[in-house]
Amino acid sequence: MRYFIDVSSNSLNKYEEELCGDKVEIIRNEDSVIIVVADGLGSGVKANILATLTSKIAATMLNEGISIEETVDTIINTLPECKVRKLAYATFTMIKIKDDGSVYIAEYDNPPFILVSGNKHLEVVKRKKQLQGKIIKESDFTLSPGDTLTVVSDGVIHAGVGAYLNLGWQWDNVRDYLVNINLKEKSADSIGKNLIDVCENLYGGKPGDDTTVVSVKVREPEIINMLIGPPQDKMKDKEVVYDWIRGNGKKIVCGGTAANVVARELNRKMKVSMDIIDHEVPPIGYIDGVDLTTEGVLTLNNALKRIEYYREKGELAFKKSFYNKKDGASILAKTIIEDCTHLNVWIGSAVNPAHQKSDFPINYSNKLKIINDMIKVIREMGKVVTKKSI
Structure with a gap:
């Protein structure tokens, strides 16, 4: 059975920044979709350039069938660590979804993806792989019609810090919110916009960090x-x-x-x-x-x-x-x-x-x-x- 892979990306720039430090690259093929979500270190122009390079390199290489090892190796050698903070210049989540619902995900230092089926959150077994001194988490699973896969940047789980919430909107809170709206919202775009609207409200209209939501919903063709x-x-x-x-x-x-x-x-x-x-x-x-x-x-x-x-x-x-x-x-x-x-x-x-x-x-x-x-x-x-x- 060939499903439609409904994908939506929504972002908020950090307050008073013209460019977003998060970048999403989406490539649609005849039988699959490749999605890369990259979060550049810091914010503004530099973060935007780093995230753009990361997402473009990763999406292009994965689309050409190059292995995750070679892709990560290229990214790490192209964008070295920040010498001051000893942090990678960009974190990422790479996703490949086929139209039969099968999914492969590789994550590096982004918040864990959230998988919702019906009104339940599903845990996914992840394998840890060390590449170039970095710990990459890989997972394989299959989505069914109505299932929603959501990837968020740090800005989502920090929403509200210094405004309405002392510690921000924690990952568990985001997960529970997505579980609550999954059956109410039919499209990936509706889910993503709903979540990004909440983040903007929690920030009081002045996001303290670049904030990105990528939603994927498997649907029967309409x-x-x-x-x-x-x-x-x-x-x-x-x-x-x-x-x-x-x-x-x-x-x-x-x-x-x-x-x-x-x-x-x-x-x-x-x-x-x-x-x-x-x-x-x-x-x-x-x-x-x-x-x-x-x-x-x-x-x-x-x-x-x-x-x-x-x-x-x-x-x-x-x-x-x-x-x-x-x-x-x-x-x-x-x-x-x-x-x-x-x-x-x-x-x-x-x-x-x-x-x-x-x-x-x-x-x-x-x-x-x-x-x-x-x-x-x-x-x-x-x-x-x-x-x-x-």
Whole structure:
């Protein structure tokens, strides 16, 4: 069984630092994901450079199939110890996860990873290996759908020191928090943003250390097929609609003309709902067999704003502002954020005459920019996106 490896990375810079001293490198291959989390010594520019070098070297070498021994040897010889503090210039956690759920992890001086299954924390047996005088902890195990693997930097377990907690948020507290939210949060990004939001609050908005959360959740693939606008050639209407409707997963159609084409070709009625009135977002519609029917460009633009808000402000802010709203843009944004691992987009090339009017806020070229911007953001969230112009 091939699973989707949902990966999310979220960081806070140390207060008044422009660069983060933690660095995460993620490489997706056809059947696996490689993740390296590096924490540079100190903070600021120097820490950022050291962490970047460490993560880049490790991810590249592991991706090329080079052994952990050679990888660690290269890192240690490239980044020697700090002569003053006798500490490594960067600590790291290296992860390789295959799409069957099998995992290999090598850890060096980062906080131990946290593995949660259901509502329980799972202990993992680790092997100690001495390489170049450094103790590396290795582990192999298998993840199942719904399991969450979380790696945090020191900033997470120090959150609150000098502000709300005397000793900071200890590793055990972080573990218990992750156990509590695992069944409540569906995506890796939701888990990571939830945890990073808590850290920022504990620091009182002024992080005392670079703070990074990398969340990995194994999920069954969740596919969304989204049709945006009708094809340029009307003779292809039936072909496009049946190509779109036959695909596995949820069906979403955006655009009044596209919705009418779908209803006509499937010989089904379309009804427009006036139950939810929003001054920014046009009403949604209903077609049997279609999971969501919305207006086109205005709804897409507002959905993009909501997704960007989620990315910038975090999980808690999004839930407070948009999570329970029933307008088309909020439903579309929530569906993409939570219920999507793979997004297939059919982009219609037909030009809507209404978009050419001088008083219409968004024209066709802007529509394509909105779609491409949305695709870019969704890919940055770690989801797989394919697009087809029709």
